[in-house]
Amino acid sequence: MTKVTVKPHGGELQAMTPSERVIQDVQAEFSVQDERGRTLVLKKPDVLAQFDLIEALGDLAKNDVYRIMCIPAIYVVSIDGVIAPAPSNKAQMRALISRLGEEGFAAIKKGIAERFPQDEDGEGDEAVKK
DSSP: OOOOOOOOTTTHHHHSOHHHHHHHHHHSOEEEEOTTSOEEEEOOOOHHHHHHHHHHHGGGGGOHHHHHHHGGGGGEEEETTEEOOOOOSHHHHHHHHHHHHHHHHHHHHHHHHHHOGGGTTTTTHHHHHO
């Protein structure tokens, strides 16, 4: 008699639950290219990164417009292979905003909308409130 051993096709992904797959997708890095030709590597910030943003902004975090405008910047992992550390104060946030420019922010917003369409309406503000 022949013995048959069945191995799941696809390895690790096959063993993951649907919830684990969603979590893996959210944690995965992805890249976008801006109009200046720069490659921006992005990753959805976790809740701690969102709290760190509020702390970095200080009193400016009370300004909803300013806070919402800064949220896309905390998705940035690197710009053209150069690591972009998460800002820990207002001066660092301003430096990152300047480095990204309008083209960088446009590419980030487009990437977020494509990767996380469910977040599009709140533009990340709801994520900060959670």
